[in-house]
Amino acid sequence: MAVAGGYGDSDASVAPDARPDGVVAVYPEWLREQVDEYLATVSFSQEPITDGLQEAMRYSLLAGGKRIRPVLVLASARAIGLDHAKMLPLAGAIELIHTYSLIHDDLPAMDDDELRRGRPTCHRVFGEDVAILAGDALYAEAFRHLLTVQQDEPERVLAAAAELALATGVNGMVGGQYLDVYSNSAHERTGGVDLRRVHELKTGRLIGASVTCVLLLAGAPEPATIAFRRFAAELGVLFQIVDDILDVTGTDAALGKPSGSDERHGRHTYVSEFGIKRARELAADSHAAARAALAQATSASVGAAGSPPPTELEQITDFIYTRSS
Amino acid sequence: MAVAGGYGDSDASVAPDARPDGVVAVYPEWLREQVDEYLATVSFSQEPITDGLQEAMRYSLLAGGKRIRPVLVLASARAIGLDHAKMLPLAGAIELIHTYSLIHDDLPAMDDDELRRGRPTCHRVFGEDVAILAGDALYAEAFRHLLTVQQDEPERVLAAAAELALATGVNGMVGGQYLDVYSNSAHERTGGVDLRRVHELKTGRLIGASVTCVLLLAGAPEPATIAFRRFAAELGVLFQIVDDILDVTGTDAALGKPSGSDERHGRHTYVSEFGIKRARELAADSHAAARAALAQATSASVGAAGSPPPTELEQITDFIYTRSS
Numbered sequence: 001m002a003v004a005g006g007y008g009d010s011d012a013s014v015a016p017d018a019r020p021d022g023v024v025a026v027y028p029e030w031l032r033e034q035v036d037e038y039l040a041t042v043s044f045s046q047e048p049i050t051d052g053l054q055e056a057m058r059y060s061l062l063a064g065g066k067r068i069r070p071v072l073v074l075a076s077a078r079a080i081g082l083d084h085a086k087m088l089p090l091a092g093a094i095e096l097i098h099t100y101s102l103i104h105d106d107l108p109a110m111d112d113d114e115l116r117r118g119r120p121t122c123h124r125v126f127g128e129d130v131a132i133l134a135g136d137a138l139y140a141e142a143f144r145h146l147l148t149v150q151q152d153e154p155e156r157v158l159a160a161a162a163e164l165a166l167a168t169g170v171n172g173m174v175g176g177q178y179l180d181v182y183s184n185s186a187h188e189r190t191g192g193v194d195l196r197r198v199h200e201l202k203t204g205r206l207i208g209a210s211v212t213c214v215l216l217l218a219g220a221p222e223p224a225t226i227a228f229r230r231f232a233a234e235l236g237v238l239f240q241i242v243d244d245i246l247d248v249t250g251t252d253a254a255l256g257k258p259s260g261s262d263e264r265h266g267r268h269t270y271v272s273e274f275g276i277k278r279a280r281e282l283a284a285d286s287h288a289a290a291r292a293a294l295a296q297a298t299s300a301s302v303g304a305a306g307s308p309p310p311t312e313l314e315q316i317t318d319f320i321y322t323r324s325s
Numbered sequence: 326m327a328v329a330g331g332y333g334d335s336d337a338s339v340a341p342d343a344r345p346d347g348v349v350a351v352y353p354e355w356l357r358e359q360v361d362e363y364l365a366t367v368s369f370s371q372e373p374i375t376d377g378l379q380e381a382m383r384y385s386l387l388a389g390g391k392r393i394r395p396v397l398v399l400a401s402a403r404a405i406g407l408d409h410a411k412m413l414p415l416a417g418a419i420e421l422i423h424t425y426s427l428i429h430d431d432l433p434a435m436d437d438d439e440l441r442r443g444r445p446t447c448h449r450v451f452g453e454d455v456a457i458l459a460g461d462a463l464y465a466e467a468f469r470h471l472l473t474v475q476q477d478e479p480e481r482v483l484a485a486a487a488e489l490a491l492a493t494g495v496n497g498m499v500g501g502q503y504l505d506v507y508s509n510s511a512h513e514r515t516g517g518v519d520l521r522r523v524h525e526l527k528t529g530r531l532i533g534a535s536v537t538c539v540l541l542l543a544g545a546p547e548p549a550t551i552a553f554r555r556f557a558a559e560l561g562v563l564f565q566i567v568d569d570i571l572d573v574t575g576t577d578a579a580l581g582k583p584s585g586s587d588e589r590h591g592r593h594t595y596v597s598e599f600g601i602k603r604a605r606e607l608a609a610d611s612h613a614a615a616r617a618a619l620a621q622a623t624s625a626s627v628g629a630a631g632s633p634p635p636t637e638l639e640q641i642t643d644f645i646y647t648r649s650s
Contacts (some may be wrong), residue, residue, distance in 0.1 A: 023526040049522065053495055104461060109434075109453035128434035129506045132457065133499050135506040136429060139461070140494030143468055147487040154479035162472040163488065169465030170382070174458050175375040181454045182377060197374065 006144055006301035020282070025319040028071060028312040031084070034064075035070040038088045039095060044141050048094040056126040057141075057213065061099045063117045066323075068239075068316065070095045072210040080218055081299065087214055089149040090160065094210050095141040097168055100138035101177070101206075110181060111265060139168075152217045167209035176202025183268050187306050195273055196237060203234025203243075211235075221274040227297035231313075238286040239320050244269035245279050250325060287321040328416065343367075347610070350644040353396060356409070361387075363413045364420060369466045381451040381459040383551040386424045388442045391648075393564075395420045395642065397535040400637035401553065405543055411476070412539055415485065418471040419535050422493055424532075425463035426502070428456055436590065464493075468632040476623075477542045485538040492534035500526025508593050514573075520598055521562060530562025536560075550620035559615040564642060564645050566608045570596035573601060575650060614645040 039061060045054040070091035074084040104122040106113040107129060113121055123131035143161065150157050168170060179198040211232035215225040247262045248271050262269045270279040294313055362388060370379040385468040395416035431438040431446040433453060438446055448456035468486060475482055491497055504523045536557035540550040572587045573596050587594045595604040619638055 046496045047498070049504060049519075050495050050500040050526075052507060053500055053525075056358075062589070065484060107457065109457060110633060130503065132429060132432065132434060133506070135501045136460075136464070137495045137503075138500040139464060140497070140499060141492050142485060144490035144494055147483055147490060154483045158472055158479045158483055158486075160470060163467050165469035167470055170369040170375050170462045171371045172376055174462040174465060175370070175378055178378040178455065179374060179457045181458070190334070194374075203374075 015089075019065050023318050023322055025064065025322040026315050027319045028075060028315050031071045031074045031132045031312060033156065034074065034085070034088070035067045035091055035095065036064075038092055039070075040049075042092055042096075042145065044137065053130065053133060054135055056122055056130050056137050057099075058127060059136065060116075060122045060312050061096065061101050063136070064118055065117055066319075067095060068320065069098050069207060071233075072207065072313075074215055075082040075316055076211045076214040077218075078128040080215070080220060082214070082218055082226070087149070087217065089151075090213055090217060091210075093146040093150075095207065095294070096138045096145065097123035097164070097173075098206065100135040100142070101168075101173055103135040103138070105177065107131060108242060110177075110295070111261070113261065118262055130206070150217065152291060153219070156219055159216040163213050163216055164209050167205040172201055172205035172209075173203075180197070180267070195268055195270065198268070199237060199240035200233065203240045204233055207236040207239060208232035225321055227293070231290060231293035232299045234286060235317060235320060238290050239282065241270045241283040241286055242320060244271050245276065245283060246323070246325065247271070248276060283321060287317065290317050326638075333493075340391050348643050348647055350647040351640050352644045353400060353640050356396045356399045356637060357392045357532055359399065359410070359413070360392045360416055360420065361389075363417055367417055367470065369420075370463065378458060378462060381447055382424075382463050383439075384450060385428050385459065386421065386463070387449045387463070390442055391644075391646065392586050393421060394423050394532060395534040395602065395639075397532065397557075397560075397641055398539055400541075400641055401536045401539040404638050405540070405545060407539070407550070413541065414470055414474040414476075415538055415542060416535075418467040418475075418489070419538075421463045421467035421470065422489070423531060425467070426493075426498055428460040428463070430502065432456060435502075436586070438586065453523065460616065465598055475542065478544070481542050481544055484541045488538050488541055489534050492530040497526055497530035497534075498528075499506040499523070501530070505592070520595065521594055523593070524562060524565035525558065528565045529558055532561040532564060533557035549622065552618070556615060556618035556622045559611060559618050560642060560645060563608065563611040565610055566595045566604060567597050567645060567648060570601065570608060571606050571648070572596070573645065608646060615642050635638065 042061075043054065044057060048202070073087050073094060074092040077084040077087040097138075102116060103122045105111050106116055106151060107123055114123065115126055121131075122134055126134065146161055146164065147157065148158050152160075168174060170178075176198055180202055183198065208229060209232075212225060212229050215228055220228075244262065247260065247269065263272070270282060274282065291314070298313075331537055350525055360535070366378065368385075369382060370376050398412050398416040398419060402412040428442060428447045429509075430436050433440055439449055440446065446456075448581060450612060451459065458529055464534075471489065471587040472482065475485070477485075493499060495503075501523055507522065507525055537550060537554050540553055545553075569587065572585065572594065596605060599607065616639070621636075
């Protein structure tokens with residue numbers, strides 16, 4: 001499904017859900033609700049003395065949001081004909097990891113952000129030391145959750161956990177965050193850091209793992225996994241381009257944090273690099289590429305005969321493209 | 326093996342390796358050397374752009390030290406008649422995790438330490454942001470290493486990885502560190518926090534996992550695992566009591582960091598709680614208890630007939646008791 005080129009540079013009259021290229025987003029809210037219900041049941045502390053740490057973890061974990069990564073998990077399960085409820089432990093683990101990354105990114109030594117989803121950031125409420133530890137603990141509990149709660153054959157759980165570790169380490173999320181801080185003002189400017197590569201690591205790998213871990217847990221054949229991996233990688237790129245655009249065009253209220261923070265941090269973004277017009281074109285191109293990759297993945301998918309059409313994955317792809325926050 | 330009561334309060338003439346109770350430590354240096362050789366071969370970054378992050382990780386990882394946790398892994402393998410070299414991936418993963426915990430503990434928002442093993446701490450050299458990320462990345466890479474390099478049946482690797490996640494999350498290392506910062510001056514004093522419990526979580530759980538993960542990977546029967554778990558838990562307590570004593574009696578040069586830092590941080594320690602004399606008695610009691618638990622574990626161990634005597638585990642237990650740094 002091809003999507004025709006970008007938006008006008010200053011076309012503020014176009015509402016987020018009525019793009020000139022006709023893409024209208026319908027987010028699978030019913031899956032998000034299941035994620036929220038599931039996350040509310042997850043507890044970490046086994047005795048009262050560590051309840052205070054758990055409180056800081058849950059403060060950030062239960063702050064709402066679109067839950068794009070865990071919803072992607074459930075939508076991917078449905079796309080290959082699985083009962084999505086069986087993937088809730090994986091979905092939960094990935095949202096724990098995402099929450100940990102937000103807490104650490106917001107720290108004074110990193111982005112020094114005071115607001116997140118309209119509320120004071122974790123370190124503003126609980127102190128910097130507890131915030132660092134809340135992030136650390138969320139990451140540990142994510143692995144514990146996946147390794148002990150996800151019910152699948154051991155070698156599949158092992159493969160999914162390894163994928164998640166890879167997606168969040170030096171060659172994934174944390175490596176991308178390193179490149180992000182390294183390419184910013186606090187450190188010597190490298191100049192040569194490829195923006196797409198930074199975001200592929202920082203954002204794309206965990207978004208990608210939200211899709212590929214499902215395929216690994218399902219024991220899907222290699223070609224299907226590779227095709228979905230390609231889709232997921234493009235989805236990560238799309239997510240980041242739109243994020244960069246929203247930081248410039250979004251309102252504080254919609255974003256739940258001050259807009260313009262990228263510029264204040266002297267951050268390398270798609271907008272600073274290419275200008276808003278070109279960034280929007282790149283978003284449209286990326287959206288088209290993601291949709292094409294998804295169509296290909298679905299045709300390569302296992303059990304295509306009995307599977308429902310991957311409507312939620314299409315919905316999420318369109319939502320990521322058209323979102324306003 | 327019972328050990329008779331404590332040391333004189335100010336008996337500075339007794340050298341660390343010639344205790345009045347006759348315990349003389351011989352550390353299994355040959356195992357430490359194998360750990361060091363192994364760690365030097367571990368690399369994380371798959372491409373040049375993240376090499377800077379890897380540099381910060383390796384700066385802290387390869388700073389030397391006694392490598393007590395990974396040496397415990399290898400010694401535990403030998404104690405149950407396994408080829409210890411096969412446990413090097415687990416040993417490496419645990420040292421990665423230990424290194425991550427040191428980097429985060431040293432951060433300005435936590436202990437704010439400038440020296441570690443005689444060298445400037447990670448954040449002093451690479452900046453606070455990179456140090457936070459180096460810690461985060463070491464934890465991710467530890468799991469990746471264990472999950473992809475350790476060669477054992479998938480359900481055993483899964484069990485060991487789950488044990489490690491449990492030992493390092495809310496109910497383990499990070500929870501213990503939370504209790505430590507929470508009970509200190511920066512936060513409301515709780516008064517009621519049980520010191521032994523704090524250290525059981527903060528230090529004991531990872532030391533314990535260094536032993537029990539070996540049993541899990543070996544598929545040892547439950548009674549042996551439980552017996553070794555008891556030994557390992559006591560070893561963790563012993564380690565911490567001696568650590569608290571050394572912070573008062575040790576020299577800066579021997580410790581590789583300024584002594585007296587616990588008192589400066591207003592930290593709850595065995596010495597602040599019980600005085601140096603009683604702390605030394607508690608250390609002697611804990612050492613005796615650890616040795617007794619080890620003797621029991623060894624008799625409950627699998628394959629006792631063909632196994633060598635667990636001399637390295639005895640050596641490590643004695644070393645932890647008598648060490649001077």
